[in-house]
Amino acid sequence: MILGNEYEKNIGENISNILNIEDEIYDFEITPNRPDCLGIIGIANELKCAINRKEKQKLLIEKGDFEKIANTVEKIDNITVNVESEDVKRYMAIPLYNVKNIETPKEIKERLQTMGVNPKGNILVDISNYIMFETGNPIHIFDLDILNKIHNEKNDNNKLEIKIANNNGKIELLNDEELELSDDLTISIDNENLALVGIMGGKDSGVRKETKNILIEIATFERKKIRDTSRKYNVRTESSARFEKKLSPRLPELAFLRMITLMKELGVIDSTSFGNGKINVIDYIRKDVKENFENEQNTLINFNSNDINKILGMNISKEKMIDILTELGFRKHNGETSVLVKPYIREDIERKEDLAEEVIRFYGYDNLNETLPKVERGNVYRNNDKDISTITKDIRNLLKIEGYNQIITYRIYIKR
Structure with a gap:
């Protein structure tokens, strides 16, 4: 964590006293087969069971929860999504209007700090990080007005196509690093790269304090693609660390539900942001993933x-x-x-x-009961054509191949 110059006088003091933060932080090692526990909700569900605590609030989503508040469409206003890569399992795009870009609440700032993230004070940036830590699914938010501006400078039509495909060209990331891309998966508009998929967004299309209209991106990708790109450019982020695991294509639904719920609770959005009733969502699902969803x-x-x-x-x-x-x-x-x-x-x-x-x-x-392994009798090594010394040599060679070393010690007894 980086603190300002005003804290120089406190050098050497306990940081929890300086920031008035009293908390206990636990580090969990998540096994590769449990990417659902890369978010706090997944861990909370495990702990709930471990301590036998009956929670009234449902932690995990079930089939049908997403459909209760989302209306999936192919086009929203002038926005469409064009996916040209098989590395995209699922891609949601949600435009929201008239957002209130308020100061991030203290509680969210403190929780982000405990996760090792420096809060920006911009609720749109901080809430996307917050939901990522909650659910395990990364989220990126674009400034929709900037996207329209990029498009209008190059085209006369009103069609804003969000393209996900392998591209070349340059991109300046949010960390000010400029990359020369070579057949890398990006989000683009009119051949202008907006984000390096699964790793980091571009600096020119990110949200600002003045942002009023946004486009939320929630997705899952093939983990190998994200891992290879991250290594290629030596850029590793909280997002890439999660996308390198096998995230469920259903997880974006949980991230979407939590995102919308929290934005409503904090007053970031209201009915003027998406209209009355359900929220329109462009929801691309790869064919094989969709078939898997539909197979009960x-x-x-x-x-x-x-x-x-x-x-x-x-x-x-x-x-x-x-x-x-x-x-x-x-x-x-x-x-x-x-x-x-x-x-x-x-x-x-x-x-x-x-x-x-x-x-x-x-x-x-x-x-668990302590029991010795069951060994079936009769399955012993037999070869009448070999004497015991040859068999011993064969066994010794096999063990050497497996990486064992033979130790020959002095006798501890005297032959008489």
């Missing part, structure tokens, strides 16, 4: 308590398993426990072994 079988998983107990070598009651899985967001399918509906953004759950892992994580690894 991809949301279901068979549940058998006997299978799980066999995997774990335990005798946990079916009721206890259902309690744990329900707290984690699983639901009964058509009222039956033999088939469960997976949590909306948990794409890592694929087989019964995954369910067993979910159960034992919260039942407690310390409750």
Whole structure:
């Protein structure tokens, strides 16, 4: 954190006393298969289950929540989206008008500081970072008036096309770094690059204190593309760190819902920002991702308590398993426990072994029974054509190949 010159007199003092911040900060290491926990909401849902706390407020979204407030369309006013890359899984564009660019509330500033981010004081910038830390899905906000200005300087028509494709040319990033692009995935208008996809926005199209109309971008991309681009230019950001994981294409729905909810609560937007009723959203979904969404079988998983107990070598009651899985967001399918509906953004759950892992994580690894591995008798190495010394040599060579070193010590006894 960088503090101003006014704090020079406080050098050597406890920073929590200087800033009047009393807080405890926890660092979590997230395993690669749990990108849903890259946001605080995902971690909170895990902790809720761990401490057996019944929350009235729903933390995770379910199918249909997004559709309650969003109306998906192909065009909004003069805005369209043209995706020309298979590296884009999902791309949402949401224009909002007459936004109130207020000072960021103190509580949000302090929370961003604890996350290691220096708040800008501009609510539009700070709220996008805040929601990213909450949900795990990065968000970028463009100044819509600047986008229209860029377009109008090059065209007479009123069609503003947001293009996502591999491009060349230059871009000046928000950190003032200028890059010479070479077939890199960008957001562009009329061949002018606005953002390096999944990594950082361009300086010329970002929001300012005077911004009144905005275009919100919420998306997911192929992680390899983002990782390769980040390494290529040696630019690593909070956004790229998340996009390099396998984010669920459903996660933008959670980010959208939280973004709109918080902006309404803070008075940043009102009904004049999007009109009455639902909010119009341009929502591009790649064909295979959309087919996956529409296939109900991809949301279901068979549940058998006997299978799980066999995997774990335990005798946990079916009721206890259902309690744990329900707290984690699983639901009964058509009222039956033999088939469960997976949590909306948990794409890592694929087989019964995954369910067993979910159960034992919260039942407690310390409750696992200590048993020796079962070895089937009779499956010993036999080769009548080799004597024991040859077999020993074969084993020694195999172990060397695996990276083992042989140690030959002095005898600790005397032959008589």
